[in-house]
Amino acid sequence: MVKNNYFDYVSADFIDDLCSKIAAGAELDPEDFFSFREHIDSFFKNFGITDVILFRKSGKSASAFSNACKSLLADCSAQSAHFNHPVRYYKGIEIEAENENALYSAVRKERPNADFVAIRSSDEKVIRAAADSLDVDLVIPVSYSEGRAQNSSPNLHVSVGQINHIAAKIAKDKKTAFGFDIYPFLQTKGYRRSKILADCMEMIPILRKYRVPVLLFSGADSFYDARGPYECEAFGSLLGLSREETAAAVSLNPAEIIELRKRQQSGKMIMSGVEIVENDLND
């Protein structure tokens, strides 16, 4: 029986928060990052997560990854043959661009340094441009900013972009996935949460019709935002995805994206649709 990998996409800040909780609970030295590895792995393992994409926001410097994140990512980049940790980590970049030009320049700058590039925007033009880019792995059509909402304790302003059949078709052709995270839903409540939910639900039939891969993840920013694959699947079913679609959204679809990106980085993919499958035809 093939064992599925379960993915999650969490912020680098989440790892720092997790480290501080672990340090407080286990009385570890916060400077000793190597001793944290086991605890962080067991935290994700308890949730049933086997692969974690750590993202930092674009625009911050490379040092935005804390030492803890760097040590996690370094272990996994040196992986291959003798990788024996239960959880694998990937380096992700999340780009929030205001327009297409900003998007293109940010993607060009960040792509070589990242395993996974995600675009978060609620602007239709940016979403379409991101879907059209071969260097973008994931489009998150829900953007949020802090401090604009009123009369609400979690003070988060969330806006959801709309997609049409053209953007969906382009995304399918360019193998760009669309993703939805639970985080904005945890930070809002009442009418605003139902509005975000309704806007996201509207996209699902379009994505389904054009068979665009959908990803579901926690998008956790702090310790208490963490959610497992069970919860992500349930969240997907609330959005209107079928059981098979939600199962693929937390395991198969992200695995395919990572696999595709690995093949591209290995140099065997010359361009889109052209790949070297055998080096020496004379053998």
Place this chain on the structure above:
Amino acid sequence: MEPLLPSLRNRKRYIAVVVVSEVPVQRNAFIAAVSQTGCTVLGDVGFAGCGISVLGFENNVGIIKCKHTSVTHTIGVLAFMTMIDGQKVIVQTLGVSGTVKGAQTKFLQKGN
């Protein structure tokens, strides 16, 4: 009143959950939070249709009963729970079983 025949009763599922929090959560607070979040997320009609009820909750571990058709909605409600009694929590689903005994033996006594 004569009890319903087993074939006429609703089929149920039992979800084992664990609450991650800094301070132990009280049973009544957990029940109140489940019903409040359920009504918010699913609406009163949807929550009633799911047949969600908390069977037992002790030491931050509990079992939640729901209809067999609404397991994903119930887990969705639990995923949306962020605060209980004013403190931040994670409600983690351990697994789903068809019997209370199954939920206890498979998920709650596994690590003990």
